[in-house]
Amino acid sequence: MNIIVCIKQVPDTTTKVRVGKDGKHIDPGGVKFIVNTYDDFAVEEAIRLKERFGGEVTVISMGPERVKEALRMCLAMGADKAIQLWDPAFEDSDPYTTALILSKAIQQLPYDIIFCGKQAIDRDTMSVPVYLAELLGLPQATLVVKLEVDPNARKFIAYRDIEGAKEVIEGLLPAVISTQWKLNEPRYPTLPNIMKAKKKELKELNAAALGLDSAQVGEKGSRVKVLSMELPPPRSKGKILKGDPREVCRELVRLLREEAKVI
Amino acid sequence: MTFQLTEEQRMIQMTVREFARKEIEPIAGKWDRESLFPEETISKMAEMGLLGMMVPSEYGGAGLDTVSYSLAMQEIAYACASTSVIMGVNNLVCEPLLKFGTEAQKQKYLVPLAQGKFIGSFALTEPGAGSDAANQKTSALLKDNFYILNGTKMFITSGSHAKVFITTAVTDKAARHHGISAFIVEKGMPGFSIGKIEDKMGLRASDTTELIFENCRVPSENLLGKEGEGFKIMMAALDGGRIGIASQSVGIAQACLDAATRYAKKREAFGQPIAEFQGIRWMIADMATEIEAARLLTLQAALLKDRGLPFTKEASMAKLFASEMVNRVAYKALQIHGGYGYLKDFPVERYYRDARVTTIYEGTSEIQRNVIAKLVLSTED
Numbered sequence A: 001m002n003i004i005v006c007i008k009q010v011p012d013t014t015t016k017v018r019v020g021k022d023g024k025h026i027d028p029g030g031v032k033f034i035v036n037t038y039d040d041f042a043v044e045e046a047i048r049l050k051e052r053f054g055g056e057v058t059v060i061s062m063g064p065e066r067v068k069e070a071l072r073m074c075l076a077m078g079a080d081k082a083i084q085l086w087d088p089a090f091e092d093s094d095p096y097t098t099a100l101i102l103s104k105a106i107q108q109l110p111y112d113i114i115f116c117g118k119q120a121i122d123r124d125t126m127s128v129p130v131y132l133a134e135l136l137g138l139p140q141a142t143l144v145v146k147l148e149v150d151p152n153a154r155k156f157i158a159y160r161d162i163e164g165a166k167e168v169i170e171g172l173l174p175a176v177i178s179t180q181w182k183l184n185e186p187r188y189p190t191l192p193n194i195m196k197a198k199k200k201e202l203k204e205l206n207a208a209a210l211g212l213d214s215a216q217v218g219e220k221g222s223r224v225k226v227l228s229m230e231l232p233p234p235r236s237k238g239k240i241l242k243g244d245p246r247e248v249c250r251e252l253v254r255l256l257r258e259e260a261k262v263i
Numbered sequence B: 001m002t003f004q005l006t007e008e009q010r011m012i013q014m015t016v017r018e019f020a021r022k023e024i025e026p027i028a029g030k031w032d033r034e035s036l037f038p039e040e041t042i043s044k045m046a047e048m049g050l051l052g053m054m055v056p057s058e059y060g061g062a063g064l065d066t067v068s069y070s071l072a073m074q075e076i077a078y079a080c081a082s083t084s085v086i087m088g089v090n091n092l093v094c095e096p097l098l099k100f101g102t103e104a105q106k107q108k109y110l111v112p113l114a115q116g117k118f119i120g121s122f123a124l125t126e127p128g129a130g131s132d133a134a135n136q137k138t139s140a141l142l143k144d145n146f147y148i149l150n151g152t153k154m155f156i157t158s159g160s161h162a163k164v165f166i167t168t169a170v171t172d173k174a175a176r177h178h179g180i181s182a183f184i185v186e187k188g189m190p191g192f193s194i195g196k197i198e199d200k201m202g203l204r205a206s207d208t209t210e211l212i213f214e215n216c217r218v219p220s221e222n223l224l225g226k227e228g229e230g231f232k233i234m235m236a237a238l239d240g241g242r243i244g245i246a247s248q249s250v251g252i253a254q255a256c257l258d259a260a261t262r263y264a265k266k267r268e269a270f271g272q273p274i275a276e277f278q279g280i281r282w283m284i285a286d287m288a289t290e291i292e293a294a295r296l297l298t299l300q301a302a303l304l305k306d307r308g309l310p311f312t313k314e315a316s317m318a319k320l321f322a323s324e325m326v327n328r329v330a331y332k333a334l335q336i337h338g339g340y341g342y343l344k345d346f347p348v349e350r351y352y353r354d355a356r357v358t359t360i361y362e363g364t365s366e367i368q369r370n371v372i373a374k375l376v377l378s379t380e381d
Helices: A037-053 A067-077 A095-107 A128-136 A191-197 A245-258 B007-034 B039-048 B066-079 B081-100 B103-115 B173-179 B230-266 B278-306 B312-342 B347-359 B365-379
Strands: A002-006 A009-011 A033-035 A056-062 A081-085 A113-117 A140-150 A155-162 A165-172 A175-179 A201-205 B120-123 B139-143 B146-157 B164-170 B180-186 B192-197 B208-219
Touching: A002 A037, A002 A128, A009 A067, A033 A037, A033 A067, A037 A056, A037 A067, A037 A113, A037 A140, A037 A175, A056 A067, A056 A095, A067 A081, A067 A191, A067 A201, A067 B007, A081 A095, A095 A128, A113 A128, A128 A140, A128 A175, A140 A165, A155 A175, A191 B007, B007 B039, B007 B066, B007 B081, B007 B347, B039 B081, B066 B081, B066 B230, B066 B278, B081 B103, B081 B120, B081 B146, B081 B164, B081 B180, B081 B230, B081 B347, B120 B146, B139 B164, B146 B164, B146 B180, B164 B208, B164 B230, B173 B180, B180 B208, B180 B230, B230 B278, B230 B312, B230 B347, B278 B312, B312 B347, B312 B365
Parallel strands: A002 A056, A002 A113, A056 A081, A081 A201, A113 A175, A140 A175, B120 B164
Antiparallel strands: A009 A033, A140 A155, A155 A165, B139 B146, B146 B208, B164 B180, B192 B208
């Protein structure tokens, strides 16, 4: 099988994010970047399919020079090839243009299945996999927690958790699958595989190589623009209720209903 | 000079960090309290290649350099010092087998050790021979293709869990340290038994035991190197081992600093977080500075080893400084925690106990100073 995984490099969850000077971006200074958590499930599932059915796993990421490190991590996990998509014109791409750029790269490759993490933990838009499937004219299953693939029948069965129930979808390959955290347990790269990752192919493609012109991508091509960015207000101190348990409970319910408005 | 890690070294550091923080740190406290050997985690580490990091791939290892090993040790020790000592000793056992072992010995012992199929240990110390290692009493007599070993070894890391022990014994008493030989002893050889399991202050998830040799029959093909090379073999391994303990010290110290800063930012006294008080800030500054110095000394020694340059002095300096440093840092980290630091509820109490042994094993601070002084005095006019 030819398996493609789209990944994103995002700030580490433990990084303290600050808003940059322009008020529209995060300040990248001192930020540690990692492979998006949900993409790890995508890479793992891809490698498992390869181990089972044979074939090749290609990881693709759009982003500047630093994303090479994220791609190398995926190669160390067991992917075979990597492609970095970057051009200064790609700066400030929204989810739609990001999907457009990814789709152009994917159209140059043979593919049977495409994996994406269900969302990136930085912007959390959850929309790139959906746009991507539409742009490629492919079936899609999002937030998949279990997947069965039959490469001979060219079919897949995807299980999704929905509110209070489980949904099972059958579809034709090729398809776009977005991965949710219960799908598998991503492996740690072994140390020898980390060393081998350096020798694997990592290709760079720019706008011209993808047949894109700068008006279609980046801020110009985007449908969504970031106007400003600010940190959430600091959390106010908690309230401690004291006294008779019965009264405390009553007061708690009242506060949850009237003040916090959560029940 | 700046110490620039290669891309692979950074990836190894990140991978091991993630593994240690997710798979080890959350349970290290329980292992410590209940003296549980982290068997399952050690096999996961074996799969990742952490148990034979510097062994070439043809012998089942990860084929990495000492700098990578140091980085990995720092990350594992950050989460659990006990786990890092088990890892360190196994890596240490691989070295003399690689350097002095015959091809048959390498196939039989080095390959499974590097793959972590079983773990190994190092049996040098005796009740009456610690720093004075040449004064050991365990004897080995060659008789009909077997060496007959008699004696007791003490403070043996992983003693009850290891399958293979690189063991020293005297083959020629008159030759003093040139009369010591090294043997590969397997658990289960007739006359070999595990003695007392020590009840230690720290590193409680790693077992430390006595080994008893009572007419223990070791096949003559299990002699490592030549007769009389035992001391040389052990000392060569210990140089590398010192980089391991220096790395372990840096890892524990970093855990102390992170715990202390986390606590200092949250804990309030006199109306503000204690991290706002100059007394605390200066302690944190000193801790961070000392850790950085120790880390650089350690990586420098590792780099010299990787380049095939003499590194004995630098390894001793790194071990001396880092082990003394982690004790100062653990003291301050506990002090910053106040009374809470004295409770088992906070991990800093474990760090403090685990740190203590670093100035003692793999050569005490005093032995390191002897090594350093000897080399400084012999090279400078």
